[in-house]
Amino acid sequence: MTTVALAATEGMLHFELGVACEIFGSGQPHYDLVVCGSGPVRAGRFRLEPDHGLDRLAHADTVLVPALADVDEPPPAELLDAVRAAHDAGARVASLCTxxxxxxxxxxxDGLRATTHWAHTDVLAARYPLVEVDPDVLYVDNGRVLTSAGKAAAVDLCLHLVRLDHGSAVANAAARRLVVPPHRAGGQAQFVTSPVPATDDHPLTALLPWVTERLDQPLTVEDLARQANLSSRHLGRQFRAATGTTPLQWLLVQRIRRAQELLETTGDSIDAIASAVGMGTATTLRRHFNRTVGVPPDAYRRTFRK
Known part of the structure; x- marks a missing residue:
């Protein structure tokens, strides 16, 4: 069995704590999960009684540090000392979210690539300039030190650890029990934005559904402007104000999102999907998909076929 030690500290977020307990505990035969802390702690509205002191972290194979609710509050010194000691003793150390x-x-x-919840990546980068913060990935594996993005990405990282320790069959079984995708590559984007106008009477409100129903067609800015009864220049200003991006960039994101749906739910070829989303060729789809999502469409599809 592999020993996983959960570093419990006051102010943890209960979602990530629950993820760790569900994947590495809950009768999991491949892991011995121990909860370590300096005393009773509160996670959200729940109270937790650790099994061991923080010094137990140094005897674990893997140490998990759950999310902290307040990133402006310095982490407890005793937690930092225990995490350093565990790392020095050879433990693999992984953080979930913040x-x-x-x-x-x-x-x-220090000197490593890392990530956290997208809403806090700027703060992490500014506070710790020696860390190469990547805001656009689900998790980062540096070997003995791993970090994950927010919430659901904690599930991805934990399943990644299971896969490393015990293989795909065990990880896939855990994913089936949780009813989640068995594997999402760490380099996949945390999200693909799809901004929309906030009000029903906005000039773009009727246009955007019209566009999404015609993604297979070779739409131009002029086509969109004509449908919205606006000049191309006025359309661009409206898009920038409402979505923060240009009409063509917004259209590209919609094509990518539709491609994701087809990759997840159909067995259509990449060529067929490229045609269905107005990308023309598989080469074009692969280029834009990889640049936007962070993984090729073939790899993205395999996530949902395991």
Whole structure:
């Protein structure tokens, strides 16, 4: 069995705590999960009684640091000391969501690439300039130090650890029990934005559904402007104000989102999907998809075929 130690500290977020307990505990025969802390702690509205002191982290194979609710509050010094000691003793250390702030404060991320929840990546980068913060990935595996983005990405990282330890069959079984995709590559984007106008009377409100129903067609800015009864220049200003992007960039994101749906739910060829989303050729789709999502469409599809 592989020993996984959960570093419990006051102010943890209960979602990431629950993820770790569900994947590595809950009768999981391949892991011995121990909860370590300096005393009773509160996670959200729940109270947790650790099984061991923080010194137990140094005897684990893997140490998990769950998300911290307040990234403006310095992580407890005793937690940082225990995480450093575990790393020095040879443990693999992984943070879930904003737990990356504890790893950074402990110096474990210096000179390494890391991530955290997208809403806090700027703060992490500014506070710890020696850390190469990547805001656009689900998780980063540096070997003995790993970090994940927010919420659901904690599930991805934990399943990644299971896969590394015990293979795909065990990881896939855990994913089926949780009813989640068995594998999402760490380099996949945290999200693909799809901004829309906030009000029903906005000039673009009727246009955007019209566009999404015609993604297979070779639409131009002029086509969109004509449908909205606006000049091309006025259309561009409206798009920038409402979505923060240009008409063509918004259209590209819609094509990518539709391609994701088809990759997830159909067995259509990449060529057929490229045609269905107005990309023309598989080569064009692969180029834009990889640049936007972070993984090729073939790899994205395999996530939903395992």
């Amino acid at each position: 737990g990356a702030f504890a790893l950074a404060a402990a110096g474990l991320l």
